[in-house]
Amino acid sequence: MKAVLTFLRSRRYLAVIAFSLLQGCSLQQHQLNDLAQTLDNGNASQVLAEVADREYPERDLAQYKLTLGLLRAVNGDFAGGIRELQAAKTEINQLQALSISENIGAVTVNETLRSYTSTASERMLLQQLLILSYLMEDVLDGARVEVLQMQELAKSLPEKGLSGLVSSSYYLGGLVYELGDETDNAMISYRQAYQVMQTSKVSIPRVLEDSLLLASKRLGLRSEHDKYVKKFGHDVTALDSNKSQLILVYWGGVVSAKQQRYLSVYEPSLGYNISLALPYYAKNYVKPTPWRFTVLGKTAETEIFDDVNLLARADLDAESAAIYAAALARVIIKQTALHEVKKKDEDGLATLLLNITSMISEMADVRSWNMLPASIQVQRVSLDAGTYYLQQPSLTQGLSVTDVAPLTPALARATASTTHDVTESAAESDNTFSLPQSNTERADAALADEQLASDDNSDVVEPAIHADMINSETINSETVAMTNITGVPVVVSAKPLLLKPGKTILLFYSSASKKAYYTLSP
Amino acid sequence: MNKLFKLVLGSILVSTLLAGCSTSVERIDAGQTVDLSGAWNDTDSQMVAQEMISDVLARPWYNNFTAKTGKAPAVIIGTVRNLSHEHINTKTFVNEMERELINSGRVEFVASSDERSEIRDERIDQDLNSSESTRNAAGQEQGADFILKGQINTIIDTADSDQVRYYQVDLSLISLADNRKVWVGQKKLKKLVSNGKLRY
Numbered sequence: 170m171k172a173v174l175t176f177l178r179s180r181r182y183l184a185v186i187a188f189s190l191l192q193g194c195s196l197q198q199h200q201l202n203d204l205a206q207t208l209d210n211g212n213a214s215q216v217l218a219e220v221a222d223r224e225y226p227e228r229d230l231a232q233y234k235l236t237l238g239l240l241r242a243v244n245g246d247f248a249g250g251i252r253e254l255q256a257a258k259t260e261i262n263q264l265q266a267l268s269i270s271e272n273i274g275a276v277t278v279n280e281t282l283r284s285y286t287s288t289a290s291e292r293m294l295l296q297q298l299l300i301l302s303y304l305m306e307d308v309l310d311g312a313r314v315e316v317l318q319m320q321e322l323a324k325s326l327p328e329k330g331l332s333g334l335v336s337s338s339y340y341l342g343g344l345v346y347e348l349g350d351e352t353d354n355a356m357i358s359y360r361q362a363y364q365v366m367q368t369s370k371v372s373i374p375r376v377l378e379d380s381l382l383l384a385s386k387r388l389g390l391r392s393e394h395d396k397y398v399k400k401f402g403h404d405v406t407a408l409d410s411n412k413s414q415l416i417l418v419y420w421g422g423v424v425s426a427k428q429q430r431y432l433s434v435y436e437p438s439l440g441y442n443i444s445l446a447l448p449y450y451a452k453n454y455v456k457p458t459p460w461r462f463t464v465l466g467k468t469a470e471t472e473i474f475d476d477v478n479l480l481a482r483a484d485l486d487a488e489s490a491a492i493y494a495a496a497l498a499r500v501i502i503k504q505t506a507l508h509e510v511k512k513k514d515e516d517g518l519a520t521l522l523l524n525i526t527s528m529i530s531e532m533a534d535v536r537s538w539n540m541l542p543a544s545i546q547v548q549r550v551s552l553d554a555g556t557y558y559l560q561q562p563s564l565t566q567g568l569s570v571t572d573v574a575p576l577t578p579a580l581a582r583a584t585a586s587t588t589h590d591v592t593e594s595a596a597e598s599d600n601t602f603s604l605p606q607s608n609t610e611r612a613d614a615a616l617a618d619e620q621l622a623s624d625d626n627s628d629v630v631e632p633a634i635h636a637d638m639i640n641s642e643t644i645n646s647e648t649v650a651m652t653n654i655t656g657v658p659v660v661v662s663a664k665p666l667l668l669k670p671g672k673t674i675l676l677f678y679s680s681a682s683k684k685a686y687y688t689l690s691p
Numbered sequence: 692m693n694k695l696f697k698l699v700l701g702s703i704l705v706s707t708l709l710a711g712c713s714t715s716v717e718r719i720d721a722g723q724t725v726d727l728s729g730a731w732n733d734t735d736s737q738m739v740a741q742e743m744i745s746d747v748l749a750r751p752w753y754n755n756f757t758a759k760t761g762k763a764p765a766v767i768i769g770t771v772r773n774l775s776h777e778h779i780n781t782k783t784f785v786n787e788m789e790r791e792l793i794n795s796g797r798v799e800f801v802a803s804s805d806e807r808s809e810i811r812d813e814r815i816d817q818d819l820n821s822s823e824s825t826r827n828a829a830g831q832e833q834g835a836d837f838i839l840k841g842q843i844n845t846i847i848d849t850a851d852s853d854q855v856r857y858y859q860v861d862l863s864l865i866s867l868a869d870n871r872k873v874w875v876g877q878k879k880l881k882k883l884v885s886n887g888k889l890r891y
Binding site for chain 2: 255264265266267268269270310311313314317318321324325
């Protein structure tokens with residue numbers, strides 16, 4: 170009883186409460202990681218509702234805004250996503266200065282007392298999501314600003330390792346320039362994507378090869394073009410101005426969450442525990458596989474640009490030296506404190522309490538932008554001008570990476586055009602995204618009418634096609650939700666997509682929401 | 692006494708901390724320069740617009756045109772593209788230029804394409820609903836003689852926490868009659884932004 174009273178009078182219980190609160194924050198983080206993993210089921214709207222209602226410590230503001238921005242974007246609220254992501258970027262930029270108090274906290278209590286500042290790859294992916302969001306909002310100049318900022322950011326990436334080497338961000342940068350008719354700048358971005366992939370020692374996607382070949386040809390860079398032809402073993406013909414292009418950006422799966430490795434050893438000679446907690450990623454994870462989609466009854470596949478799990482691990486590797494140094498300093502400081510208390514502690518209670526608080530307070534920083542996709546994949550398909558429907562045959566079966574059938578050897582090198590060796594009708598496939606074949610003659614006639622009737626800027630929202638001209642077999646209730654140029658989600662069945670010659674349609678599909686969104690080139 | 696001292700000291704400390712957390716608002720003059728982040732701001736927008744417009748009105752194209760036609764030129768502002776590293780609201784910049792041009796009293800100003808479509812809708816509405824005496828007929832719009840177009844570019848140079856931001860605003864005035872560029876203006880801004888290396 171006397172010991173309890175002494176304990177209460179000493180106000181040591183305040184320390185216990187404080188450390189319990191810290192433990193609560195850690196639990197909250199683990200819950201968020203668990204929530205992120207449920208995105209694999211395509212329930213991004215539910216996760217968004219849950220995350221929006223959550224409370225978060227001020228030091229996790231950047232992580233919270235990143236998460237909220239991503240969820241808003243994949244749910245089709247690109248304007249809302251941009252707002253949150255820009256707020257995250259501002260916060261991250263403000264946190265670049267070294268914090269004295271947070272460093273003291275990190276070496277005396279634990280790493281979670283630092284403000285969340287994101288990793289190099291996360292910052293590059295933040296730029297990518299902003300680029301995509303601005304494109305979906307039909308703001309090409311806004312996307313261009315983000316590309317320039319990404320290129321600036323790239324200059325500050327770690328010189329060694331794979332941290333921050335996000336090839337798809339560079340590729341999308343090239344695409345933005347291409348949409349703005351800046352082939353010279355596009356060429357630079359495609360070169361950067363190529364260099365990143367060479368550094369990462371991954372096979373170069375055919376999509377990137379073709380973009381390099383086309384851009385170098387268009388710019389008249391003959392020696393460089395010849396070098397690529399020799400290297401890639403093929404050449405490309407210039408794009409047919411009468412054709413349209415579909416560019417699909419696929420965000421598949423969910424990146425794995427950081428975990429904690431906790432070690433606490435009781436040292437009898439000292440009379441207390443030595444505790445240490447470090448973050449780690451599980452060594453094994455599901456490797457990304459190409460995602461199948463159907464275009465006009467033929468199967469095509471996306472090509473893998475980035476394995477985000479690999480990037481997340483590279484980021485942790487890049488930060489590991491600082492994490493280990495702080496952990497070592499923390500062990501020394503905590504043990505010194507315990508040693509000093511033990512020398513003056515007659516009844517051993519203070520030592521016991523400090524030992525417990527030291528053990529409880531030791532926790533790894535498992536924060537990350539844990540709702541990022543596991544892989545980023547791209548494909549470009551050349552299409553005849555005409556009318557199309559974007560259709561998702563089965564929402565219940567889902568379109569996540571895990572549902573994709575394994576690659577067959579014949580499909581291992583998907584090309585920019587659709588493969589003819591695998592034919593699969595849209596109606597029969599249950600886990601593909603498809604563009605069912607339209608009545609070409611009718612579409613062409615409608616296109617000619619449309620071109621006569623309207624100017625170039627009015628083609629997207631209200632194509633001059635009457636409902637009776639549309640093949641009713643292509644319409645079903647399980648169509649993909651998309652956005653039109655005003656950013657309001659539109660159900661595809663009500664809006665056939667009219668592709669004029671030379672137009673590019675950019676399609677963004679996220680398995681987290683199982684929804685696709687598109688925008689047309691200006 | 693000791694307790695009282697601690698109480699006072701504690702109160703001061705708490706008050707200071709709370710004051711640091713609270714929001715404060717101070718009204719300042721709209722023309723006052725306040726640089727917070729180093730990014731393009733209202734001062735840059737106003738300064739560039741004023742200087743560019745005073746330059747464009749002082750050049751020979753103006754006298755050449757008035758001497759030839761005997762009337763003030765009608766100008767329209769086209770697109771000012773933001774090709775910089777920042778999300779610059781070019782609309783405020785365009786509005787600033789518009790204001791400077793109109794207030795100079797030396798040029799006539801034609802509504803932009805966005806504004807024109809709204810006005811045309813209104814005219815159609817008038818055609819249906821307004822009395823004959825107050826109705827404005829279609830086909831009486833004034834065509835512009837010149838269009839002002841431009842772009843904002845930046846070059847960023849960063850080393851550690853220091854950054855040099857170079858802005859270049861290029862504007863050109865193009866004759867709508869024959870596509871001649873009658874004036875090309877350029878305004879450069881350079882800023883050195885030093886970010887703190889430490890924070891609390």
